[in-house]
Amino acid sequence: MKSLLVLICGVLCLGELNAQKAYSALPKYAAAQVKEDAWVLKKVLEANHPSLYWYTPKEQLDSAFEQLCNSFTDSLNEIEYRNKIAQWVALIKCGHTTTLYSKQFIKQLPQFRYPRFPLQIKFWEDSAVVLSNGYFKDSIIQRGTILNSINNKPISFYRDSLFKQIATDGYAYNHQYQTLSSSFPDGFKQVFGVDSSYLIGYQNQVGKEDTISLGNFVPAPRDRSINRPRPTQRPPSLSKRQLRLLAIRSLSIDTITHSAYIRLTSFSKGNLKTFFRRSFKILKKENIQHLILDLRENGGGRITNSIALTKYLKQTPFKIADSVAAISRKFKYGKYIQSSWLYWLAMNLGASKAADGSIHYKRFERHYYQPKTRFAFKGNTYLVQGGYTFSAATMVVGALKGQENIQVIGEESGGGQYGNSAMHIPHITLPNTKLRVRLPLYRMVINQNLQKGRGIEPDIKIPPSSYAIRVGFDPKMAAIQALIKNKNN
Numbered sequence: 001m002k003s004l005l006v007l008i009c010g011v012l013c014l015g016e017l018n019a020q021k022a023y024s025a026l027p028k029y030a031a032a033q034v035k036e037d038a039w040v041l042k043k044v045l046e047a048n049h050p051s052l053y054w055y056t057p058k059e060q061l062d063s064a065f066e067q068l069c070n071s072f073t074d075s076l077n078e079i080e081y082r083n084k085i086a087q088w089v090a091l092i093k094c095g096h097t098t099t100l101y102s103k104q105f106i107k108q109l110p111q112f113r114y115p116r117f118p119l120q121i122k123f124w125e126d127s128a129v130v131l132s133n134g135y136f137k138d139s140i141i142q143r144g145t146i147l148n149s150i151n152n153k154p155i156s157f158y159r160d161s162l163f164k165q166i167a168t169d170g171y172a173y174n175h176q177y178q179t180l181s182s183s184f185p186d187g188f189k190q191v192f193g194v195d196s197s198y199l200i201g202y203q204n205q206v207g208k209e210d211t212i213s214l215g216n217f218v219p220a221p222r223d224r225s226i227n228r229p230r231p232t233q234r235p236p237s238l239s240k241r242q243l244r245l246l247a248i249r250s251l252s253i254d255t256i257t258h259s260a261y262i263r264l265t266s267f268s269k270g271n272l273k274t275f276f277r278r279s280f281k282i283l284k285k286e287n288i289q290h291l292i293l294d295l296r297e298n299g300g301g302r303i304t305n306s307i308a309l310t311k312y313l314k315q316t317p318f319k320i321a322d323s324v325a326a327i328s329r330k331f332k333y334g335k336y337i338q339s340s341w342l343y344w345l346a347m348n349l350g351a352s353k354a355a356d357g358s359i360h361y362k363r364f365e366r367h368y369y370q371p372k373t374r375f376a377f378k379g380n381t382y383l384v385q386g387g388y389t390f391s392a393a394t395m396v397v398g399a400l401k402g403q404e405n406i407q408v409i410g411e412e413s414g415g416g417q418y419g420n421s422a423m424h425i426p427h428i429t430l431p432n433t434k435l436r437v438r439l440p441l442y443r444m445v446i447n448q449n450l451q452k453g454r455g456i457e458p459d460i461k462i463p464p465s466s467y468a469i470r471v472g473f474d475p476k477m478a479a480i481q482a483l484i485k486n487k488n489n
Contacts, residue, residue, distance in 0.1 A: 026077035029433050034081050035072045037430035038065070040336060041085070041437060044428050045092075047332035050325065050443035051421040055093035055170050055453060064091055078105050081433055083191055086165045089437060093453075095169040095390060095415065096422050102434035115194055115216035117185040121147060121155075122469060123177045128155040129466045130202075131181070134217030141202060141212060144470020148209060149201030162187045168414065169390075170453030175414025178387030185217075245270055251279045259290035259484055264309075267301030267392045273308045280312045280375040289379040290484045292477070296384055296410060300391025303364075303423075310399050311372045313381055313406070318371075318399050320364040323445040324423065326351065329359050338426040343441060346424060361423065361442060380487060382480045383408045385458060390415040391422060397456050398446055407483070410462055410476050413455035419445040 042065055045052055053061065068088050076084075078101060086099040101109075118134040119141065130145040147155050159180065165187065168175040180187065197215045204210045238246070248270035252261045260283055264272075283291065293313075300306075303320065310318065329347040334340035351361045383397050385408060394415030400406045423442035430436070462476045 026079065028075040028077050029081065030075050031072045033432040034076050035069055037081075037432050037435065038069055038072070038085065038088075040333070040430055041089075041428060044333045044336050044439070045097075045437075048327060048337070048439060048441065049092070049094075049097065049421070050327050050441065051094055052092060054421075054443070056091050061088075061091060064088055078102060078433055078435065079190060082435055083165065085435060085437070086167075090164060090167045093168065093170050094421050094440065095167050095172075095175060096420060096425055096438060096440040098167045098438050100427070100436040100438065102429075102436065104434060113186075114218045117188040117194065117198065118214050118217035119147075119185070119200070120181075121184045122181045122464060123159055123184075124464050125177070127464075127466060128159065129464075129469050131469065133214075134219075135214065138214075140204075141200060141214065142470075143472075144466050146203040146466050147200065148203065149199075151195070151199050152201075158184075158188065158192075161191060165191065169416035169420050169455070170418075172387075172412060172414055172416055172453070172455035174387035174412040174455060175390065176387070178414060248272075249275050251275075251282065253282065253286055253288065255286060257290065257484055257488060258286075258288055259292065260286075260288045261292045261294065263294045263297075264393075265297040266299065267303075267305040267309075269301070272305045276308055276312060277375065280372075280377055283377055283379075284375050288377075290487070291377055291379060291381045292384065292480055293381060294384045295389045295393045295397065296386040296476075297388050298390070298393035299388055300393050300415070300422075303392050303395070306392040306396045307369055310396055311369060312375065312377055313400055313403075314369075314371045315376075315378070315403060315405075316371065317368040319366070319368050320395070321419070321444045321446045322365065322448045323419075324361040324364045324442050325354070326359040326361075326442045336428050336431070337439060338429065340426065343424050343426055347441070364444075378405065380484070381406050382483065384410050384476055384480070385413050385456065386411045387414040387455075389413040389455075391420065394420075394456060395446060398450075401456060401459070407460060408456065408458045409460045409480060410458050411464075412457055415455060416446075416452075417450045417454060417456045418447060418452040419443065 065088060068084060071084060082099055082101060089097055089099050120131040122129045122131045128147045130141055130143055130147060132143060133141050149155055150158060162180055162184070163173075163176050166176045166179050194216055197213050199211055199213055201209060201211050248264070248266050249272060250263045254260070262279060307320070326347065329344055329351070331337060331340040331344055334344075337343070347359055350363075351359045354360045381400070383400060383406060385393075385397055389397065390413070394413045394417065397408060397413060398417055401408050421440035421443050423440065423444065425438050425440045427436040428439050460479065462479055465475065467473070468475050
Protein backbone atom coordinates (compact mmCIF):
# COMPACT_ATOMS: atom_id res chain seq x y z
CA MET A 1 0.00 0.00 0.00
CA LYS A 2 1.24 3.44 -0.85
CA SER A 3 0.67 6.90 0.39
CA LEU A 4 -1.56 9.47 -1.15
CA LEU A 5 1.47 10.98 -2.95
CA VAL A 6 1.71 7.84 -5.07
CA LEU A 7 -2.07 7.68 -5.59
CA ILE A 8 -2.05 11.25 -7.17
CA CYS A 9 1.28 11.01 -9.04
CA GLY A 10 -0.73 10.20 -12.15
CA VAL A 11 -2.36 13.64 -12.15
CA LEU A 12 0.86 15.63 -11.74
CA CYS A 13 2.28 18.08 -14.22
CA LEU A 14 2.50 18.18 -17.74
CA GLY A 15 3.84 20.15 -20.76
CA GLU A 16 4.83 23.75 -21.14
CA LEU A 17 2.91 24.52 -24.32
CA ASN A 18 -0.49 25.98 -25.12
CA ALA A 19 -3.70 24.02 -25.64
CA GLN A 20 -3.58 24.35 -29.43
CA LYS A 21 -0.02 23.01 -29.80
CA ALA A 22 -0.82 20.12 -27.41
CA TYR A 23 2.74 19.51 -26.20
CA SER A 24 4.09 19.13 -29.74
CA ALA A 25 7.67 19.55 -28.52
CA LEU A 26 7.53 16.19 -26.73
CA PRO A 27 8.55 12.99 -28.56
CA LYS A 28 5.72 11.03 -30.15
CA TYR A 29 4.95 7.33 -30.37
CA ALA A 30 3.42 5.77 -33.47
CA ALA A 31 -0.17 4.55 -33.37
CA ALA A 32 1.03 0.95 -33.69
CA GLN A 33 3.31 1.38 -30.65
CA VAL A 34 0.66 2.84 -28.34
CA LYS A 35 -1.83 0.21 -29.43
CA GLU A 36 0.67 -2.55 -28.67
CA ASP A 37 1.24 -1.05 -25.21
CA ALA A 38 -2.50 -0.98 -24.56
CA TRP A 39 -2.84 -4.66 -25.44
CA VAL A 40 0.10 -5.58 -23.20
CA LEU A 41 -1.56 -3.72 -20.33
CA LYS A 42 -4.88 -5.48 -20.86
CA LYS A 43 -3.26 -8.93 -20.96
CA VAL A 44 -1.19 -8.33 -17.80
CA LEU A 45 -4.23 -7.04 -15.89
CA GLU A 46 -6.43 -9.93 -17.03
CA ALA A 47 -3.82 -12.45 -15.94
CA ASN A 48 -2.89 -10.92 -12.57
CA HIS A 49 -5.35 -8.32 -11.24
CA PRO A 50 -7.49 -9.94 -8.50
CA SER A 51 -10.48 -7.57 -8.83
CA LEU A 52 -10.52 -6.51 -12.48
CA TYR A 53 -14.27 -7.00 -12.80
CA TRP A 54 -15.26 -6.28 -9.19
CA TYR A 55 -17.21 -3.17 -10.16
CA THR A 56 -17.16 -3.00 -13.96
CA PRO A 57 -18.40 -6.06 -15.90
CA LYS A 58 -16.02 -7.61 -18.41
CA GLU A 59 -18.28 -6.75 -21.33
CA GLN A 60 -18.25 -3.06 -20.39
CA LEU A 61 -14.51 -2.96 -19.81
CA ASP A 62 -13.84 -4.78 -23.10
CA SER A 63 -16.14 -2.41 -24.98
CA ALA A 64 -14.36 0.61 -23.52
CA PHE A 65 -11.01 -0.95 -24.45
CA GLU A 66 -12.15 -1.43 -28.05
CA GLN A 67 -13.11 2.25 -28.20
CA LEU A 68 -9.73 3.13 -26.72
CA CYS A 69 -7.83 1.19 -29.38
CA ASN A 70 -9.99 2.66 -32.16
CA SER A 71 -8.97 6.13 -30.98
CA PHE A 72 -5.29 5.40 -31.73
CA THR A 73 -5.31 6.76 -35.27
CA ASP A 74 -2.24 9.00 -35.02
CA SER A 75 0.99 9.30 -33.10
CA LEU A 76 0.79 10.49 -29.47
CA ASN A 77 3.21 11.91 -26.94
CA GLU A 78 3.35 10.48 -23.43
CA ILE A 79 0.92 12.99 -21.90
CA GLU A 80 -1.69 12.46 -24.62
CA TYR A 81 -1.31 8.69 -24.30
CA ARG A 82 -1.52 8.73 -20.52
CA ASN A 83 -4.73 10.77 -20.70
CA LYS A 84 -6.35 8.01 -22.75
CA ILE A 85 -4.98 5.05 -20.79
CA ALA A 86 -5.83 6.60 -17.41
CA GLN A 87 -9.50 6.91 -18.35
CA TRP A 88 -9.72 3.21 -19.18
CA VAL A 89 -7.77 2.18 -16.07
CA ALA A 90 -10.06 4.33 -13.89
CA LEU A 91 -13.05 2.29 -15.10
CA ILE A 92 -11.70 -0.64 -13.06
CA LYS A 93 -12.64 1.43 -9.97
CA CYS A 94 -9.65 0.30 -7.95
CA GLY A 95 -7.93 3.09 -6.05
CA HIS A 96 -4.60 1.23 -6.07
CA THR A 97 -4.62 0.68 -9.85
CA THR A 98 -3.35 4.01 -11.12
CA THR A 99 -1.49 5.25 -14.18
CA LEU A 100 1.96 6.83 -13.78
CA TYR A 101 4.31 8.53 -16.20
CA SER A 102 7.52 6.80 -17.26
CA LYS A 103 10.54 7.21 -15.01
CA GLN A 104 12.32 9.18 -17.72
CA PHE A 105 9.45 11.64 -18.07
CA ILE A 106 9.19 12.10 -14.30
CA LYS A 107 12.78 13.38 -14.33
CA GLN A 108 11.78 16.05 -16.85
CA LEU A 109 8.70 17.29 -15.00
CA PRO A 110 10.22 20.34 -13.25
CA GLN A 111 10.99 22.06 -16.56
CA PHE A 112 7.38 21.57 -17.70
CA ARG A 113 5.58 22.76 -14.56
CA TYR A 114 4.94 26.37 -15.61
CA PRO A 115 3.05 28.26 -16.98
CA ARG A 116 -0.18 26.84 -15.64
CA PHE A 117 -3.72 27.64 -14.51
CA PRO A 118 -3.48 30.20 -11.67
CA LEU A 119 -6.09 28.96 -9.18
CA GLN A 120 -6.00 26.10 -6.67
CA ILE A 121 -9.61 24.99 -6.21
CA LYS A 122 -11.40 23.03 -3.51
CA PHE A 123 -14.17 20.79 -4.87
CA TRP A 124 -17.05 19.02 -3.17
CA GLU A 125 -20.45 17.73 -4.26
CA ASP A 126 -22.10 21.03 -5.17
CA SER A 127 -19.36 23.65 -4.90
CA ALA A 128 -15.98 24.81 -6.12
CA VAL A 129 -14.13 27.36 -3.99
CA VAL A 130 -10.75 29.06 -4.42
CA LEU A 131 -8.07 27.79 -2.05
CA SER A 132 -5.31 30.02 -3.37
CA ASN A 133 -4.56 32.38 -6.23
CA GLY A 134 -1.10 32.46 -7.78
CA TYR A 135 -1.63 36.21 -8.08
CA PHE A 136 -1.80 36.63 -4.31
CA LYS A 137 -2.17 40.41 -4.53
CA ASP A 138 -5.42 40.03 -6.48
CA SER A 139 -8.11 41.70 -4.34
CA ILE A 140 -11.04 40.08 -6.19
CA ILE A 141 -10.38 36.33 -6.52
CA GLN A 142 -9.33 35.42 -3.01
CA ARG A 143 -9.43 32.37 -0.79
CA GLY A 144 -13.06 31.30 -0.28
CA THR A 145 -14.41 32.80 -3.55
CA ILE A 146 -17.09 30.57 -5.07
CA LEU A 147 -16.40 29.71 -8.74
CA ASN A 148 -19.08 29.09 -11.36
CA SER A 149 -17.25 28.75 -14.67
CA ILE A 150 -13.97 28.83 -16.59
CA ASN A 151 -13.97 30.12 -20.19
CA ASN A 152 -17.79 30.10 -20.23
CA LYS A 153 -17.97 26.41 -19.35
CA PRO A 154 -19.47 25.42 -15.99
CA ILE A 155 -16.98 24.34 -13.36
CA SER A 156 -18.72 20.94 -13.32
CA PHE A 157 -17.46 20.33 -16.87
CA TYR A 158 -13.84 20.49 -15.71
CA ARG A 159 -14.59 18.50 -12.55
CA ASP A 160 -16.30 15.68 -14.44
CA SER A 161 -13.64 15.62 -17.16
CA LEU A 162 -10.79 15.32 -14.67
CA PHE A 163 -12.69 12.78 -12.55
CA LYS A 164 -12.29 10.38 -15.48
CA GLN A 165 -8.54 10.40 -14.84
CA ILE A 166 -8.75 9.56 -11.11
CA ALA A 167 -9.08 5.98 -9.89
CA THR A 168 -11.05 5.31 -6.72
CA ASP A 169 -12.36 2.37 -4.70
CA GLY A 170 -15.77 1.59 -6.18
CA TYR A 171 -18.06 4.57 -5.74
CA ALA A 172 -16.22 6.33 -2.91
CA TYR A 173 -16.15 9.54 -4.94
CA ASN A 174 -15.05 11.73 -2.04
CA HIS A 175 -11.54 10.52 -2.83
CA GLN A 176 -11.84 12.03 -6.31
CA TYR A 177 -12.98 15.36 -4.89
CA GLN A 178 -10.03 15.49 -2.51
CA THR A 179 -7.48 14.38 -5.11
CA LEU A 180 -8.72 16.93 -7.64
CA SER A 181 -8.64 19.64 -4.98
CA SER A 182 -4.94 19.01 -4.41
CA SER A 183 -3.93 18.92 -8.07
CA PHE A 184 -6.36 20.98 -10.17
CA PRO A 185 -3.83 23.32 -11.89
CA ASP A 186 -1.69 20.35 -12.92
CA GLY A 187 -4.65 18.22 -13.97
CA PHE A 188 -6.11 21.13 -15.94
CA LYS A 189 -2.85 21.58 -17.84
CA GLN A 190 -2.51 17.87 -18.47
CA VAL A 191 -5.93 17.50 -20.10
CA PHE A 192 -6.78 20.97 -21.45
CA GLY A 193 -3.34 22.51 -21.98
CA VAL A 194 -2.87 26.19 -21.18
CA ASP A 195 -4.27 29.39 -22.66
CA SER A 196 -2.85 32.90 -22.51
CA SER A 197 -5.73 33.92 -20.22
CA TYR A 198 -8.87 32.49 -18.60
CA LEU A 199 -12.31 34.03 -18.16
CA ILE A 200 -13.28 33.17 -14.58
CA GLY A 201 -16.95 33.24 -13.55
CA TYR A 202 -17.40 33.75 -9.82
CA GLN A 203 -19.74 35.03 -7.11
CA ASN A 204 -18.78 38.49 -5.93
CA GLN A 205 -19.05 39.78 -2.37
CA VAL A 206 -22.77 40.55 -2.69
CA GLY A 207 -23.56 37.11 -4.13
CA LYS A 208 -23.92 38.24 -7.75
CA GLU A 209 -22.35 36.41 -10.69
CA ASP A 210 -19.40 38.25 -12.21
CA THR A 211 -16.40 37.54 -14.42
CA ILE A 212 -12.72 38.42 -14.44
CA SER A 213 -9.83 37.53 -16.72
CA LEU A 214 -6.70 35.94 -15.23
CA GLY A 215 -3.48 35.04 -17.00
CA ASN A 216 -1.32 31.96 -16.65
CA PHE A 217 0.71 31.72 -13.50
CA VAL A 218 4.50 31.68 -13.60
CA PRO A 219 6.32 32.37 -10.31
CA ALA A 220 8.58 35.39 -10.41
CA PRO A 221 12.26 34.41 -10.29
CA ARG A 222 14.03 35.29 -7.11
CA ASP A 223 16.27 38.35 -7.41
CA ARG A 224 19.54 37.08 -6.00
CA SER A 225 21.15 40.50 -6.31
CA ILE A 226 19.13 41.76 -3.35
CA ASN A 227 21.02 41.43 -0.08
CA ARG A 228 18.57 40.37 2.59
CA PRO A 229 19.49 41.21 6.20
CA ARG A 230 20.43 38.25 8.31
CA PRO A 231 19.26 37.96 11.90
CA THR A 232 21.98 38.57 14.46
CA GLN A 233 20.71 35.58 16.45
CA ARG A 234 19.40 32.53 14.66
CA PRO A 235 16.29 31.11 16.30
CA PRO A 236 16.48 27.46 17.28
CA SER A 237 15.56 25.39 14.26
CA LEU A 238 14.67 21.79 13.56
CA SER A 239 16.88 19.54 11.52
CA LYS A 240 15.73 18.31 8.12
CA ARG A 241 15.08 14.89 9.63
CA GLN A 242 12.92 16.36 12.37
CA LEU A 243 10.94 18.38 9.82
CA ARG A 244 10.40 15.24 7.73
CA LEU A 245 9.15 13.36 10.78
CA LEU A 246 6.81 16.20 11.77
CA ALA A 247 5.32 16.10 8.29
CA ILE A 248 4.42 12.44 8.91
CA ARG A 249 3.46 12.36 12.60
CA SER A 250 3.12 14.74 15.50
CA LEU A 251 1.71 14.82 19.03
CA SER A 252 0.50 17.82 21.02
CA ILE A 253 -0.97 17.88 24.53
CA ASP A 254 -3.49 20.24 26.15
CA THR A 255 -3.29 19.67 29.90
CA ILE A 256 -6.13 22.12 30.60
CA THR A 257 -8.73 20.08 28.70
CA HIS A 258 -6.89 16.78 29.26
CA SER A 259 -6.83 16.25 25.51
CA ALA A 260 -4.21 15.22 22.95
CA TYR A 261 -3.93 15.64 19.21
CA ILE A 262 -2.12 13.12 16.99
CA ARG A 263 -1.71 13.89 13.30
CA LEU A 264 -0.70 11.02 11.00
CA THR A 265 -0.23 11.61 7.28
CA SER A 266 1.11 8.16 6.38
CA PHE A 267 1.68 4.63 7.63
CA SER A 268 4.73 4.16 5.40
CA LYS A 269 7.56 5.97 7.18
CA GLY A 270 8.41 7.84 10.35
CA ASN A 271 9.51 5.11 12.77
CA LEU A 272 5.86 4.88 13.71
CA LYS A 273 5.90 1.97 16.15
CA THR A 274 8.33 3.83 18.37
CA PHE A 275 6.27 7.00 17.98
CA PHE A 276 3.09 5.16 19.01
CA ARG A 277 4.72 3.62 22.08
CA ARG A 278 6.15 6.93 23.26
CA SER A 279 2.96 8.85 22.51
CA PHE A 280 0.60 6.52 24.37
CA LYS A 281 3.03 6.39 27.28
CA ILE A 282 2.78 10.20 27.46
CA LEU A 283 -1.03 10.06 27.25
CA LYS A 284 -1.11 7.79 30.28
CA LYS A 285 1.42 9.85 32.22
CA GLU A 286 -0.50 13.10 31.57
CA ASN A 287 -3.86 11.48 32.39
CA ILE A 288 -5.28 12.39 28.98
CA GLN A 289 -9.02 11.74 28.68
CA HIS A 290 -9.64 12.81 25.08
CA LEU A 291 -7.63 11.83 21.99
CA ILE A 292 -8.07 13.43 18.57
CA LEU A 293 -6.55 11.22 15.86
CA ASP A 294 -6.38 13.13 12.58
CA LEU A 295 -6.20 10.83 9.54
CA ARG A 296 -7.52 13.30 6.97
CA GLU A 297 -4.22 13.38 5.04
CA ASN A 298 -3.37 9.70 5.48
CA GLY A 299 -3.30 7.75 2.23
CA GLY A 300 -2.21 4.50 3.86
CA GLY A 301 1.07 2.61 3.93
CA ARG A 302 2.26 -0.46 5.81
CA ILE A 303 -0.45 -2.62 7.31
CA THR A 304 1.86 -3.59 10.18
CA ASN A 305 1.95 0.06 11.27
CA SER A 306 -1.83 0.39 11.10
CA ILE A 307 -2.13 -2.77 13.21
CA ALA A 308 0.31 -1.34 15.76
CA LEU A 309 -1.82 1.79 16.16
CA THR A 310 -5.10 -0.12 16.34
CA LYS A 311 -3.76 -2.22 19.22
CA TYR A 312 -3.55 0.87 21.46
CA LEU A 313 -7.17 1.84 20.79
CA LYS A 314 -9.12 -1.37 20.17
CA GLN A 315 -10.66 -2.97 23.26
CA THR A 316 -11.31 -6.44 21.81
CA PRO A 317 -9.24 -8.84 19.65
CA PHE A 318 -9.42 -8.03 15.94
CA LYS A 319 -8.32 -9.45 12.61
CA ILE A 320 -7.34 -7.68 9.42
CA ALA A 321 -9.75 -9.10 6.87
CA ASP A 322 -12.26 -11.82 6.08
CA SER A 323 -10.38 -12.74 2.91
CA VAL A 324 -7.01 -11.86 1.33
CA ALA A 325 -6.61 -13.66 -2.00
CA ALA A 326 -4.62 -13.45 -5.24
CA ILE A 327 -5.43 -15.03 -8.60
CA SER A 328 -2.11 -16.81 -9.01
CA ARG A 329 1.59 -16.63 -8.21
CA LYS A 330 2.73 -17.68 -11.66
CA PHE A 331 3.06 -14.05 -12.85
CA LYS A 332 2.03 -14.50 -16.45
CA TYR A 333 3.67 -11.75 -18.54
CA GLY A 334 6.10 -11.29 -15.67
CA LYS A 335 8.66 -9.54 -17.89
CA TYR A 336 6.43 -6.47 -17.82
CA ILE A 337 5.99 -6.54 -14.01
CA GLN A 338 8.50 -4.82 -11.77
CA SER A 339 10.62 -7.30 -9.77
CA SER A 340 8.12 -10.08 -10.42
CA TRP A 341 10.55 -12.67 -9.03
CA LEU A 342 10.60 -10.88 -5.68
CA TYR A 343 6.80 -10.87 -5.44
CA TRP A 344 6.75 -14.50 -6.59
CA LEU A 345 9.06 -15.34 -3.69
CA ALA A 346 6.96 -13.42 -1.18
CA MET A 347 3.76 -15.10 -2.33
CA ASN A 348 5.36 -18.55 -2.08
CA LEU A 349 6.73 -17.93 1.41
CA GLY A 350 3.79 -16.03 2.92
CA ALA A 351 0.71 -17.41 1.18
CA SER A 352 -0.76 -20.77 0.26
CA LYS A 353 -3.03 -22.22 -2.38
CA ALA A 354 -6.66 -22.82 -1.37
CA ALA A 355 -9.13 -25.37 -2.63
CA ASP A 356 -10.57 -22.84 -5.08
CA GLY A 357 -7.15 -22.47 -6.73
CA SER A 358 -6.55 -18.93 -5.52
CA ILE A 359 -3.60 -17.88 -3.35
CA HIS A 360 -4.57 -16.84 0.19
CA TYR A 361 -2.63 -14.86 2.77
CA LYS A 362 -4.11 -16.84 5.62
CA ARG A 363 -2.44 -15.06 8.53
CA PHE A 364 -4.44 -11.91 7.87
CA GLU A 365 -7.60 -14.00 7.41
CA ARG A 366 -7.29 -16.05 10.60
CA HIS A 367 -5.04 -14.31 13.10
CA TYR A 368 -6.65 -12.21 15.82
CA TYR A 369 -4.47 -9.41 17.17
CA GLN A 370 -4.67 -8.72 20.87
CA PRO A 371 -5.18 -5.17 22.19
CA LYS A 372 -2.37 -3.58 24.15
CA THR A 373 -2.65 -3.78 27.92
CA ARG A 374 0.22 -1.45 28.78
CA PHE A 375 -0.39 2.16 27.69
CA ALA A 376 -3.70 1.29 26.03
CA PHE A 377 -5.89 4.36 25.62
CA LYS A 378 -9.44 3.93 26.91
CA GLY A 379 -10.63 7.53 26.95
CA ASN A 380 -12.78 9.28 24.37
CA THR A 381 -11.28 9.02 20.89
CA TYR A 382 -12.25 11.19 17.93
CA LEU A 383 -11.15 9.87 14.52
CA VAL A 384 -11.05 12.61 11.89
CA GLN A 385 -11.28 11.38 8.30
CA GLY A 386 -11.93 12.59 4.75
CA GLY A 387 -11.45 11.72 1.10
CA TYR A 388 -7.69 11.32 1.51
CA THR A 389 -8.20 8.69 4.23
CA PHE A 390 -7.31 5.63 2.22
CA SER A 391 -6.04 2.06 2.30
CA ALA A 392 -4.38 1.20 5.65
CA ALA A 393 -5.83 4.37 7.22
CA THR A 394 -9.33 3.20 6.27
CA MET A 395 -8.56 -0.14 7.91
CA VAL A 396 -7.80 1.62 11.21
CA VAL A 397 -11.09 3.55 11.11
CA GLY A 398 -13.02 0.45 10.06
CA ALA A 399 -11.62 -1.60 12.93
CA LEU A 400 -12.49 1.07 15.53
CA LYS A 401 -15.81 2.45 14.26
CA GLY A 402 -18.69 1.39 16.46
CA GLN A 403 -16.62 0.98 19.63
CA GLU A 404 -18.33 2.75 22.52
CA ASN A 405 -15.62 5.33 23.16
CA ILE A 406 -14.92 6.06 19.46
CA GLN A 407 -16.53 8.71 17.26
CA VAL A 408 -15.70 9.14 13.56
CA ILE A 409 -15.96 12.74 12.42
CA GLY A 410 -15.60 14.43 9.04
CA GLU A 411 -16.47 13.16 5.57
CA GLU A 412 -16.75 9.79 3.84
CA SER A 413 -13.37 8.06 3.61
CA GLY A 414 -11.69 7.65 0.25
CA GLY A 415 -10.85 4.00 0.90
CA GLY A 416 -13.54 1.33 0.55
CA GLN A 417 -15.07 -0.01 3.76
CA TYR A 418 -15.90 -3.42 2.26
CA GLY A 419 -12.42 -3.97 0.87
CA ASN A 420 -9.81 -3.11 -1.74
CA SER A 421 -7.06 -4.60 -3.85
CA ALA A 422 -3.62 -3.97 -2.42
CA MET A 423 -0.95 -5.65 -0.26
CA HIS A 424 1.81 -6.11 -2.88
CA ILE A 425 1.69 -3.43 -5.60
CA PRO A 426 4.39 -3.71 -8.30
CA HIS A 427 4.39 -1.56 -11.45
CA ILE A 428 3.55 -2.74 -14.94
CA THR A 429 5.93 -1.05 -17.40
CA LEU A 430 4.69 -0.86 -20.99
CA PRO A 431 7.31 -1.81 -23.59
CA ASN A 432 7.23 1.20 -25.94
CA THR A 433 6.12 4.28 -24.01
CA LYS A 434 7.45 2.98 -20.65
CA LEU A 435 4.22 4.28 -19.09
CA ARG A 436 3.60 2.56 -15.75
CA VAL A 437 0.44 1.18 -14.15
CA ARG A 438 0.28 0.02 -10.54
CA LEU A 439 -0.82 -3.61 -10.14
CA PRO A 440 -2.24 -4.72 -6.77
CA LEU A 441 -1.89 -8.48 -6.36
CA TYR A 442 -4.33 -9.32 -3.54
CA ARG A 443 -8.04 -8.74 -3.18
CA MET A 444 -8.74 -7.87 0.44
CA VAL A 445 -12.30 -8.19 1.74
CA ILE A 446 -12.04 -6.32 5.02
CA ASN A 447 -15.61 -6.78 6.22
CA GLN A 448 -17.99 -8.79 4.07
CA ASN A 449 -20.99 -7.54 6.07
CA LEU A 450 -20.55 -3.92 4.96
CA GLN A 451 -21.81 -2.22 1.80
CA LYS A 452 -19.54 -2.79 -1.17
CA GLY A 453 -18.28 0.17 -3.12
CA ARG A 454 -18.51 3.00 -0.59
CA GLY A 455 -16.15 4.54 1.91
CA ILE A 456 -16.69 4.64 5.67
CA GLU A 457 -19.40 7.12 6.61
CA PRO A 458 -18.61 9.28 9.65
CA ASP A 459 -20.72 9.22 12.80
CA ILE A 460 -20.80 13.02 12.64
CA LYS A 461 -20.66 14.38 9.10
CA ILE A 462 -19.11 17.82 8.69
CA PRO A 463 -18.71 18.90 5.04
CA PRO A 464 -16.53 21.77 3.80
CA SER A 465 -17.93 25.30 3.44
CA SER A 466 -16.84 28.38 1.51
CA TYR A 467 -17.06 30.47 4.69
CA ALA A 468 -14.75 28.13 6.62
CA ILE A 469 -12.24 28.15 3.77
CA ARG A 470 -12.37 31.94 3.46
CA VAL A 471 -11.69 32.63 7.13
CA GLY A 472 -9.30 29.70 7.68
CA PHE A 473 -11.65 27.95 10.09
CA ASP A 474 -11.57 24.17 10.67
CA PRO A 475 -15.20 23.15 11.39
CA LYS A 476 -14.27 19.53 12.13
CA MET A 477 -11.82 20.47 14.87
CA ALA A 478 -14.26 23.04 16.23
CA ALA A 479 -16.97 20.38 16.51
CA ILE A 480 -14.59 18.06 18.36
CA GLN A 481 -13.54 20.81 20.76
CA ALA A 482 -17.23 21.41 21.51
CA LEU A 483 -17.72 17.71 22.25
CA ILE A 484 -14.73 17.69 24.58
CA LYS A 485 -15.93 20.82 26.38
CA ASN A 486 -19.39 19.29 26.82
CA LYS A 487 -17.95 16.06 28.25
CA ASN A 488 -15.63 17.94 30.61
CA ASN A 489 -18.50 19.99 32.07
